[in-house]
Amino acid sequence: MTGWEDIRTEVLRRIRTRVWPLGAAIPGEAVLAAEFGCARATVNRALRDLAAQGVLERRRKAGTRVAAIPVRKATLEIPVIRQQVEALGRRHSHRVLGQSVVIPPEAIAQAMGTKGPLVWLETLHLGDAVPFLHEARWLNPAALPPLPDFMAISANEWLVTSVTYATGEIAFAADPASATEAAALGVAPGVALFITERLTQDAEGRGITQVRLAHAPGYRLRTVM
Amino acid sequence: MTGWEDIRTEVLRRIRTRVWPLGAAIPGEAVLAAEFGCARATVNRALRDLAAQGVLERRRKAGTRVAAIPVRKATLEIPVIRQQVEALGRRHSHRVLGQSVVIPPEAIAQAMGTKGPLVWLETLHLGDAVPFLHEARWLNPAALPPLPDFMAISANEWLVTSVTYATGEIAFAADPASATEAAALGVAPGVALFITERLTQDAEGRGITQVRLAHAPGYRLRTVM
DNA sequence: TGGATTATTATGTCTATACATAATACCCTG
């Protein structure tokens, strides 16, 4: 009856009802285990979970305290573009708008950690022949297997299956449509577009790819808390 | 030497190098524990972590398999507005632009799960007296403690500390600035704004608050993968 | 053969114990 989720619930209740006020230290694991009549490992699991959510802050020796300002953490699932389109009940296709090998601008070169030439690739993703997303991407051939024919497989899809694990950062913004994006998406320049920018690095920290995704108007990124 | 993180690393390596291809089933916990020379619980911890990341899919009895399409999961930290402003090295302040009690439009009433009147609140957040964010919020007084004076404490801040735990959903979008938002933020109507919309519910599923945050141009939401 | 029941199995979780680790608190010395 005292599963770790039950304990998590009870701890949350005490925080919510201010039995344990914001910022206050809570009893140690051993004490709580004794109180709840379970093993310390069970309490540990519950508290670790709450710490991962940002509700608690834990430090060795210092103990556990309720987060003073509970930072909300939300998990975003970032699917492959094909899946996003198909989730809308539309058929996905893509068109390569341009591909070339060029020396990148300074900002990109620095982000990718290389001075050599990169592959520049512009792709338009469509759902039932309607523009869905404009993809402007830099690829670092020095950090990637031989590039395929991007007309056959989109870079987005090729990358998730050929570079299984990597780190990087994502940023979201709202930008006015550039001339290129407007033309590709069939909207007026300056229209508000939802932008996703991603920088991906391999295990050695080399830049693999940098991409700017401009979503057609109406796109919403959603998640539950 | 065989901590659960080491095992996680090794499992990831096998996935990356296609020893275990995408979509394939991997050996059971007991088998892996024997191979790595550790307890099953240790393997379990590693595999659970990878499943939480979306790299593996696990089902009782069915076993564990590599995710066919590795859905990327990113964790967003959603701080209080004050913290966002202060993180930029600016001093936070807020101004209440309007507060009233009205019957909400149909869409809001449905989202909040009530037909009664709600509190409508418009707030402008500033950093060093420069407009930072426009907050347009519905509050459900039936699901909240008595409302404070929102000129003294912003609704954003009051809510995180008085409603410690709740569920809800968040959506991000890019919208053109409405007349109200443009005026408040001091930008031209139609300018691309980054919008955060949040619907918060309490433990019983009652709508607590619904808010639309319009960030001043230049705002970027960032996270690491 | 179809449908319901039962057996099997891999993951999920709990326990008790042990040791590791990090960080604080304390104490001792110069």
Add this chain to the structure above:
DNA sequence: CAGGGTATTATGTATAGACATAATAATCCA
């Protein structure tokens, strides 16, 4: 009193063993 070293302590992790649970596979009966 400052500085550094040491003791203490709460969390972090590992282990073996056990039982729970869910889902599939096998079986049995109508």
